[in-house]
Amino acid sequence: MIKTLRGLAHKYFSDEEAIILFLLLLVGTGFVILFGAMLAPAIAAVIVAFILQGLVTKLNRLGIPEAVSITVVFLVFLGVLVGFLLGLLPLIWRQVTSLAGETPRIFRELQTYLELLPEQYPALISIEGLNAIYTQVTNEAGRMTQWLVSFSLASIPDLVALLIYIVLLPILVFFFLKDRALLLASISRLLPPQRSMMVKIWHEVNLQCANYVRGKAVEILIVGGITYAAFKFLGVPYAALLSLMVGLSVVIPYIGAAVVTIPVAMIALFAFGWGSQFIWVMVIYGVIQAVDGNVLVPLLFSEVNNLHPVAIIVAVLFFGGIWGLWGVFFAIPLATMLKAVFSAWPVKKQRSPVADEQVGQQLDHQA
CATH class of the missing domain: 1.20.1440 (de novo design (two linked rop proteins))
Incomplete structure (x- = not known):
């Protein structure tokens, strides 16, 4: 067992830089797990800036100055975000609430369809099993409907936090795009030369x-x-x-x-x-x-x-x-x-004992 572990360590961690990188990945993962919820706007902004940086790079290759490229891409992102918040999101919310109101009718029709199945397939489907499934699904749908009705009152603190995130997200995205080189240089100074x-x-x-x-x-x-x-x-x-x-x-x-x-x-x-x-x-x-x-x-x-x-x-x-x-x-x-x-x-390749023996024989022969 110890020999196997030594072999794995020699194979994957023989380089000092590999050990440092492994420790950095371990610390970074733990940091995200512990503080991910707290830093959610910053993490989301990094992901969005990472996506938008590709558009900035393409505009730069077309000869457009970097400042202009960042401004154009950020304005496009801001327009999409505003359009989603003011146009698509209210429409989706209205459809979600409408669907919640239509849920009882849908389940009544579903019950009608299900009641026909035992008559068509009596050997496979029983009325008792269908009733149990229907009752469970109806209860879950009822709880979901109650959650949707009470959502507007019970989630006011979450909505306030969401509004703060919506304000912070564009600001962070802009600075991540604008100061990308400066931020990467600051991080690189913390790494080994x-x-x-x-x-x-x-x-x-x-x-x-x-x-x-x-x-x-x-x-x-x-x-x-x-x-x-x-x-x-x-x-x-x-x-x-x-x-x-x-x-x-x-x-x-x-x-x-x-x-x-x-x-x-x-x-x-x-x-x-x-x-x-x-x-x-x-x-x-x-x-x-x-x-x-x-x-x-x-x-x-x-x-x-x-x-x-x-x-x-x-x-x-x-x-x-x-x-x-x-x-x-x-x-x-x-x-x-x-x-x-x-x-x-x-990955450091390990030579087999047969290969080592052959090398030794060749050295003895040359001697």
């Missing part, structure tokens, strides 16, 4: 995570926008709410699409019934998912090392268990970052 391996790992992580995060932001906008236009054209109720859910579902590959399909199908079913309109909604929704998986993803993430589906599911379960909903959303970027770190981590 010999950091060639850290620079290599940083470039690898920056390439992988930047491409992934910026690509996902573009994918969310495209998928959500196309879904909203299609659902609005087909007359699907709660189009803004459903399109937001579909857009955000791309953050969690495989799992997100499977989960969001359920509310899309249910709302389309209760709005149009078993008919051609329902079929058209599901077909177009399927086409959007197919285009996203077979066209958008290869186009946007051609430079990103794809994660195995098992790694994606494990990352969602692990980080979701640690940080809840935020962990689920950031599971794939974190897993991509870890993969980039492991790919660039220096």
Whole structure:
């Protein structure tokens, strides 16, 4: 056991710089876990600035001065943020409250559909089992409706904190963009002077995570926008709410699409019934998912090392268990970052005993 541990330490931590980097990653992870909630606006601003820096870099390559590029990109971000807060967010909130009011009718119709199943499949489905499931689902929906009704009163302190975050976020994003070089220089002064391996790992992580995060932001906008236009054209109720859910579902590959399909199908079913309109909604929704998986993803993430589906599911379960909903959303970027770190981590190759014996024989022969 001790020999195995020594071998692993020699293989992965033979370089002093690797030990320092490991300690920095350990301290940084602990800092985020302990103070992540307190520093949520700063962490969110770093992520947004990280996404916007790609646009600033592209404008710089076109010959636009950096100050002008930062100003243009920041104004675009500010316009999108104001449009979301004043336009899309109230619309989504109205649709959420409307859906909460429609929930009793939806469940009455659901009960009607479910009562027909034991008559059609008596060997597979029993009335008692359906009643138990229906009662449990109804109770959960009732609790959710009560939460929505009491949300405006019970969450006033949270709303005040949210307003503070909304004010702080643009200010922090602006300074992170404006003083990016100064901040990075300040951080680099805290690191050891010999950091060639850290620079290599940083470039690898920056390439992988930047491409992934910026690509996902573009994918969310495209998928959500196309879904909203299609659902609005087909007359699907709660189009803004459903399109937001579909857009955000791309953050969690495989799992997100499977989960969001359920509310899309249910709302389309209760709005149009078993008919051609329902079929058209599901077909177009399927086409959007197919285009996203077979066209958008290869186009946007051609430079990103794809994660195995098992790694994606494990990352969602692990980080979701640690940080809840935020962990689920950031599971794939974190897993991509870890993969980039492991790919660039220096590994000292160990020679086998056979190779050492052959080298010794060659030296004896030469002697």
